[in-house]
Structures are given as structure tokens and as C-alpha cells.
Amino acid sequence: MEREILRINSPHEFVGGPYVVVHIEKGKERWAIVAMGWKIEGRMEPRLGIRWFWGSLGNPQSSGYSTWLVIPPMLSRPILLGLPSTVTVWNLRLVQDFLDGRKSGAQLRQAWEENVRSAE
Numbered sequence: 001m002e003r004e005i006l007r008i009n010s011p012h013e014f015v016g017g018p019y020v021v022v023h024i025e026k027g028k029e030r031w032a033i034v035a036m037g038w039k040i041e042g043r044m045e046p047r048l049g050i051r052w053f054w055g056s057l058g059n060p061q062s063s064g065y066s067t068w069l070v071i072p073p074m075l076s077r078p079i080l081l082g083l084p085s086t087v088t089v090w091n092l093r094l095v096q097d098f099l100d101g102r103k104s105g106a107q108l109r110q111a112w113e114e115n116v117r118s119a120e
Helices: 002-006 073-081 089-099 105-119
Strands: 015-025 031-040 043-052 069-071
Touching: 002 015, 002 031, 015 043, 015 089, 015 105, 031 069, 031 089, 031 105, 043 073, 043 089, 069 073, 073 089, 089 105
Parallel strands: none
Antiparallel strands: 015 031, 031 043, 043 069
16 A cells, blocks of 8 residues: 555656655545655755545545645644654654655665565
């Protein structure tokens, strides 16, 4: 499911990644938060994105394409701190390093891939 979520990259000209799934809520309310890049004034900036998964496209969507709601930077830390304890500490540290510009999206994705491989 996570790899499927990471394929949502619309609008293409503004979204970098998404690099990792930070959290998935799989219960009655299905939604996910990802770490992604968002192009602002020609430059890719680290951001969190969120979307709901229901119906055929979920929400948000535009012109028949699934999209991400980009979370403003000032809300990123409170959102990360409010996630359930099932989110691992290393994951939160890496995501915060990405959001603070200390890690690139590629470095974040590589760490995620290594974690997925070790869990298999």
C-alpha cells in the first residue's frame, strides 16, 4: 500500500517525490501523510502532504487526478508530534531532518527503503 501511495505525484510540475509515507491510517477513516517536495518560486521545498482515501480518487483531487494537500511548515511539527505512537522515533527524526533541510528527499527515501527491506 505504501508504494502505491508514493506513486501519487500530481501536479507533477510542483511535487517532488513523495519520498516516504510518514503515517497511514487504515481504519474507518483512511488517510496518509507523506514527506514530499513542493515547488515554490521555482525551488523545491520540503513539506508534508496529506490526503484521504475513499471512493475512486479520494480527496483532494483535481481534474480527475489524485493530489496532495500541502501542509504549511508551521503546522508540520505539531502534526508529527500528534501522530500515534506506532510511528517509529527514527522515522520522525529523519522526517524532521528532511523538513529542516538537513537531509535530502533522496536520503530520506533511501533510509525508508532500507527499513522496508530489513522488515521483510
